[in-house]
Amino acid sequence: MLPTSSFSPWPSSRPCCCRCSTLSVARKKPVAVSRRPRGGSLSSATSTSSAGCRTARCAPSPCSTGPSCSSASAVVVSSACAAQDHVFATRPSSLTIPRTLLYGCTDIAFAPHGAYWRGARKMAVHVLLSLQKEESAGPTEWRLSRDNVKALLEDLFGAGTEATIIVLEWAMAELLRDKGAMQRLQHEVRRAGTGAADNESSLQITEQDLPGMEYLRAVIKETMRLHTPGPLLLPREAMRATRIQGHHDVPAGAMVIVNAWAIARDPEAWEAPEEFRPERFVGSAVDFRGHHFQLIPFGAGRRMCPGLNLSMSVVELALANLVGRFEWALPEAEPELDMEEAPGCTSRRSAPLRAIATRSCLAEANSM
Numbered sequence: 001m002l003p004t005s006s007f008s009p010w011p012s013s014r015p016c017c018c019r020c021s022t023l024s025v026a027r028k029k030p031v032a033v034s035r036r037p038r039g040g041s042l043s044s045a046t047s048t049s050s051a052g053c054r055t056a057r058c059a060p061s062p063c064s065t066g067p068s069c070s071s072a073s074a075v076v077v078s079s080a081c082a083a084q085d086h087v088f089a090t091r092p093s094s095l096t097i098p099r100t101l102l103y104g105c106t107d108i109a110f111a112p113h114g115a116y117w118r119g120a121r122k123m124a125v126h127v128l129l130s131l132q133k134e135e136s137a138g139p140t141e142w143r144l145s146r147d148n149v150k151a152l153l154e155d156l157f158g159a160g161t162e163a164t165i166i167v168l169e170w171a172m173a174e175l176l177r178d179k180g181a182m183q184r185l186q187h188e189v190r191r192a193g194t195g196a197a198d199n200e201s202s203l204q205i206t207e208q209d210l211p212g213m214e215y216l217r218a219v220i221k222e223t224m225r226l227h228t229p230g231p232l233l234l235p236r237e238a239m240r241a242t243r244i245q246g247h248h249d250v251p252a253g254a255m256v257i258v259n260a261w262a263i264a265r266d267p268e269a270w271e272a273p274e275e276f277r278p279e280r281f282v283g284s285a286v287d288f289r290g291h292h293f294q295l296i297p298f299g300a301g302r303r304m305c306p307g308l309n310l311s312m313s314v315v316e317l318a319l320a321n322l323v324g325r326f327e328w329a330l331p332e333a334e335p336e337l338d339m340e341e342a343p344g345c346t347s348r349r350s351a352p353l354r355a356i357a358t359r360s361c362l363a364e365a366n367s368m
């Protein structure tokens with residue numbers, strides 16, 4: 001993950017770790033925690049919440065001693081940085097939960113770096129996630145056991161669906177709170193949607209309508225910045241000993257956790273980071289495709305999420321049709337939206353979103 005160039009992962013003035021109950025941060029060791037998550041389990045490594053990440057950010061900085069730290073068995077990265085992607089291209093081998101649930105890590109997400117992972121990922125990207133109708137990977141000579149297939153399907157259904165739904169739900173929640181953003185998005189969608197010129201009942205947003213919708217993409221980026229679906233991404237492991245930023249030694253086998261939640265709210269990278277401001281992405285080149293390390297909800301580098309295009313097509317299409325075809329309001333009984341995130345590996349809403357939809361009035365919208 002995290003290729004080269006300007007590399008400042010653990011600046012002197014900021015906490016460098018989210019609150020993970022079993023990770024103890026050595027105050028004088030900016031990138032180091034002294035022991036692995038208890039039992040080496042996935043849930044203990046990644047179970048956190050936005051409240052936990054926030055608490056850590058407000059805590060006295062464990063990074064304040066600067067670059068004097070030495071080695072680590074687990075490293076938490078909390079600000080945008082670049083590192084040698086090839087060194088961190090594997091997943092921790094010590095996690096018992098994925099090993100048990102994913103048939104010995106024969107899925108893609110937790111497979112160790114190597115031929116099996118490469119083949120499985122290639123197959124998924126070309127055959128399943130390329131959004132092409134024809135198989136483009138060519139005939140495969142792979143022999144997969146029944147368990148291998150089950151592990152792969154768990155990734156593709158499990159990993160994909162929850163994160164995609166999380167983004168859609170948070171986007172609607174933010175838009176329900178921000179009438180200006182909702183109106184601007186509805187205006188864009190209704191102008192571009194097929195049938196918009198006729199009447200609302202024929203409004204249908206298709207994939208062909210999406211490319212011109214810059215504000216729609218800005219809303220989705222801003223939603224993923226504020227509500228990163230996997231706040232700690234997926235853990236990596238150092239395949240060999242390395243040194244990062246010239247002074248942080250990372251031993252072979254150290255677990256690397258990226259606190260994407262904290263990075264996306266870093267006041268040094270973002271103006272008013274706690275506010276929902278989709279406009280910040282209008283006319284901006286900043287994207288989440290792994291080149292801008294301040295926004296990495298899909299990760300970056302070799303292990304970056306291969307489902308990015310698929311999930312973004314789904315979210316764009318669903319959100320455009322939801323806001324284009326309906327007017328939205330909060331239920332009278334619940335005028336205030338609860339914006340808490342539930343604890344866990346993902347940033348699900350703690351309370352389900354409840355909203356009232358009525359048919360849209362396009363004539364009005366088009367005269368704006």
Ligand code: HEM
Pocket residue numbers: 001108109110121124129155156157159160161163164167229230233234235297298299300301302303304305306307308310311
């Ligand atoms: C909003 C939607 C999604 C988000 C935010 C998301 C996020 C992520 C993240 C953070 C990673 C780890 C990246 C890293 O280590 O650098 C990942 C990996 C992965 N994702 Fe997604 N994902 C999403 C949708 C999907 C979908 C739709 C699929 C497939 C149907 C999918 C399949 C995978 C797989 C197979 C991996 C493992 C890649 C590897 O280890 O080589 N994801 N995703």
